Amino acid sequence: MNSSLVFYQKNKKYIEQRKAWVDTTNAAKALYYIGRDADAIEMLAAAYNIAPSDEFSEASFYLLWPHLVNKDYVAMKEVVDKYKMEKNFDKFHSKLKYWIAYAILKNGDTAKATDYFYKTIDSSPYSFYSIISLKELASINKNMSREEVLSRLVTKKEVADFKMESLSDDLKNVLKRFSVWSALGNDVLA
Numbered sequence: 001m002n003s004s005l006v007f008y009q010k011n012k013k014y015i016e017q018r019k020a021w022v023d024t025t026n027a028a029k030a031l032y033y034i035g036r037d038a039d040a041i042e043m044l045a046a047a048y049n050i051a052p053s054d055e056f057s058e059a060s061f062y063l064l065w066p067h068l069v070n071k072d073y074v075a076m077k078e079v080v081d082k083y084k085m086e087k088n089f090d091k092f093h094s095k096l097k098y099w100i101a102y103a104i105l106k107n108g109d110t111a112k113a114t115d116y117f118y119k120t121i122d123s124s125p126y127s128f129y130s131i132i133s134l135k136e137l138a139s140i141n142k143n144m145s146r147e148e149v150l151s152r153l154v155t156k157k158e159v160a161d162f163k164m165e166s167l168s169d170d171l172k173n174v175l176k177r178f179s180v181w182s183a184l185g186n187d188v189l190a
Contacts, residue, residue: 008050021051025062032066041066048083057093060085064099073106080104094120098129105136114140 008020024047032040044062051059063083067075076099080086085100092100097120105113117133117140124130138144 012050017050017052018055021047021055021059024050025059028062032069037066037070056091057096060088060092061096061099064096064103068099073103076103077107089116089119090123094124094127094129097123098133101133102136105140110140 008015008024012020024043028040028043028047031037031043044066048059048063060083063079064076067073067079080100080103085092085096089097089100097116101113101116101120104116114137117137120133121130
């Protein structure tokens with residue numbers, strides 16, 4: 001695996017960085033799916049080292065990914081520590097923030113995990129990972145009321161003002177379909 005990284009380093013002026021990162025990540029996934037976990041983990045580390053700076057969060061997530069799939073939470077925590085992910089926590093997207101908090105929770109540090117779940121929610125209250133962070137918090141704190149959980153999602157007192165003309169045509173069409181199905185009372189299709 002190191003030979004591919006050496007090859008990239010020697011030839012990176014001829015190879016587009018994003019393509020190299022994507023191809024290396026995909027090759028690592030392919031190795032994982034055929035049961036070559038150790039090779040996949042090594043290749044994901046190589047992909048992390050060549051990732052474009054705007055993919056820092058996603059490349060970091062892939063370091064955790066094989067351990068997550070294997071439900072090896074001790075190994076996940078070791079990766080969090082090795083790559084100093086807690087130090088960079090605020091720089092990551094909500095997806096990686098959630099999985100860092102989850103790894104910490106699964107390794108027994110409920111207080112720190114709780115803090116990180118709250119930070120995930122506060123940084124991106126409407127993301128999928130914030131919503132499942134709330135679910136984790138509710139299961140950690142069985143006494144947490146539904147109102148307490150939902151209050152974390154409602155952060156503004158004013159309703160957001162969206163102008164239809166500023167929306168993409170695709171989003172306008174989705175909203176029109178939603179409106180029609182809602183008016184017909186079909187919640188499933190809405």
